[in-house]
Amino acid sequence: MTNFTWSYLAGILPLLLSGMVVTVELTAASLVGGLLLGIILAVLRISRLRVVALAAATYVNLLRSLPLLLLIFWFYFLVPLLVGRPVGGMTSALIGFILFEAAYFCEIIRAGLQSVRRGQVLAGLASGLTYAQTMRRIVLPQALRNMLPVLLTEAINLFKSTALVYVVGVRDFLTAASIIGTRDNDLVPLYLLAAGVYLVVCLAASLSVGRLRRGYAL
Amino acid sequence: MIAVENVSKWYSDTQVLRECTVNVARGEIVVVCGPSGSGKSTLIKCINGLEPIQQGRIVVDGVSVAERGTNLPKLRARIGMVFQSFELYPHMTVTQNIILAPIKALKRRRNEATERAYTLLERVGMREHADRYPANLSGGQQQRVAIARALAMDPIAMLFDEPTSALDPEMINEVLDVITALAQEGMTMVVVTHEMGFARRVADRVVFMDQGRIVEDSAKQEFFNQPRSDRARLFLSKILQH
Numbered sequence: 480m481t482n483f484t485w486s487y488l489a490g491i492l493p494l495l496l497s498g499m500v501v502t503v504e505l506t507a508a509s510l511v512g513g514l515l516l517g518i519i520l521a522v523l524r525i526s527r528l529r530v531v532a533l534a535a536a537t538y539v540n541l542l543r544s545l546p547l548l549l550l551i552f553w554f555y556f557l558v559p560l561l562v563g564r565p566v567g568g569m570t571s572a573l574i575g576f577i578l579f580e581a582a583y584f585c586e587i588i589r590a591g592l593q594s595v596r597r598g599q600v601l602a603g604l605a606s607g608l609t610y611a612q613t614m615r616r617i618v619l620p621q622a623l624r625n626m627l628p629v630l631l632t633e634a635i636n637l638f639k640s641t642a643l644v645y646v647v648g649v650r651d652f653l654t655a656a657s658i659i660g661t662r663d664n665d666l667v668p669l670y671l672l673a674a675g676v677y678l679v680v681c682l683a684a685s686l687s688v689g690r691l692r693r694g695y696a697l
Numbered sequence: 698m699i700a701v702e703n704v705s706k707w708y709s710d711t712q713v714l715r716e717c718t719v720n721v722a723r724g725e726i727v728v729v730c731g732p733s734g735s736g737k738s739t740l741i742k743c744i745n746g747l748e749p750i751q752q753g754r755i756v757v758d759g760v761s762v763a764e765r766g767t768n769l770p771k772l773r774a775r776i777g778m779v780f781q782s783f784e785l786y787p788h789m790t791v792t793q794n795i796i797l798a799p800i801k802a803l804k805r806r807r808n809e810a811t812e813r814a815y816t817l818l819e820r821v822g823m824r825e826h827a828d829r830y831p832a833n834l835s836g837g838q839q840q841r842v843a844i845a846r847a848l849a850m851d852p853i854a855m856l857f858d859e860p861t862s863a864l865d866p867e868m869i870n871e872v873l874d875v876i877t878a879l880a881q882e883g884m885t886m887v888v889v890t891h892e893m894g895f896a897r898r899v900a901d902r903v904v905f906m907d908q909g910r911i912v913e914d915s916a917k918q919e920f921f922n923q924p925r926s927d928r929a930r931l932f933l934s935k936i937l938q939h
Contacts, residue, residue, distance in 0.1 A: 531780075596782075596784075598780060598782055598784045599784055600783075601780070601784065602778075602780060602786070603786075604747060604769075604770075604773065605745055605747060605773055605776075605778040605780075605800050606773065606778075606798035606802065606846070606850065607770050607773045607774025607775075607802035607803070608770065608797075608798055608801055608802055608846070609770045612801050612802075616786075616797060616801065617786055617859055620788050621788055668915070
């Protein structure tokens with residue numbers, strides 16, 4: 480702890496920052512991928528075709544019953560066997576995150592869509608709008624508003640979960656802190672620092688979600 | 698203008714409409730009444746194709762509603778509908794509620810649609826609330842906006858699905874007055890309602906439904922003075938006691 484000074488901090492800052500960039504990239508990419516796949520899954524889940532709805536439901540329930548860490552391992556060790564070459568920690572982690580988050584986002588989006596009264600759809604259709612126009616102008620804005628706080632909360636979870644890439648050697652923020660700590664024999668302060676950063680980011684995000692929730696309260 | 702011919706409808710195994718036949722001529726005002734669960738709301742929703750039918754035929758202004766290939770949005774744009782629970786869009790202001798369909802479905806220009814919205818709001822006594830959100834309006838006010846919204850499409854006919862059932866008693870009349878004024882201007886209307894006083898004043902004909910069947914379809918005087926069926930007589934005696 481003795482060498483933990485401002486100048487030392489300035490020295491390790493570039494490494495930590497590059498780690499944070501990886502963490503943010505992972506979060507953003509998983510968020511976008513998970514949302515897109517989640518929307519598709521949600522639409523399939525509320526389909527009137529039983530087989531389609533059942534398939535989507537099975538996927539969601541299966542993925543939600545598995546530890547995320549296991550999924551990351553799977554894609555890290557299994558996919559190379561299938562494609563015949565290593566895919567790298569980043570790719571396998573990203574695939575794992577997207578598939579995993581999609582299952583959660585699917586449920587959030589489905590609940591959001593179902594939170595809009597059926598009468599709203601009828602009113603839109605009765606006024607001469609097409610089904611697509613009714614969804615876009617009437618149902619989606621209301622659904623999105625209802626599910627935004629939950630989506631953001633899930634995004635915060637995702638941000639924290641990305642630290643799991645430690646196990647497949649991707650140099651995210653936590654991994655960077657850990658590497659520095661081991662190198663300089665200074666693990667405790669670096670883990671404290673990492674905890675502090677995660678805490679500040681997540682707390683700030685949570686508070687803004689809370690504000691959003693109050694602002695939108697119906 | 699509206700012809701319902703031998704229409705039957707099922708929800709899976711339950712039959713909710715049984716060979717219903719009604720005709721509504723241009724300018725005619727038909728009140729549909731009957732106990733709850735008798736199929737009145739379902740019938741009115743079949744007229745603009747919101748509910749599919751399994752048997753029979755519905756023709757509105759020459760267009761067969763349930764036929765494959767019918768452009769339903771185009772047909773619905775010409776028939777106004779007002780719902781029991783108003784169904785204003787909560788994320789839009791009163792004006793935005795009214796101009797949405799004219800802009801999107803009729804391709805009217807925004808300022809043109811807005812002008813028209815203001816005129817209609819004036820007519821239903823809601824002009825000063827043009828920029829408010831539905832959540833800040835009373836039920837009666839919301840329903841008057843919903844009527845203005847339907848009128849904004851310049852419909853050839855209006856369908857009212859229990860327009861006053863969700864209202865507090867003191868607000869019922871403000872809505873009925875608007876509907877009555879519309880009737881006096883010659884609008885073709887089908888009104889599902891329990892308001893028998895309104896039916897007496899405004900209707901040309903009364904259709905009485907029970908268990909998915911049209912039990913009685915008679916001129917107003919005849920229906921109120923000498924209903925033919927026992928069911929209608931019983932219904933009237935129950936409802937008119939209040």
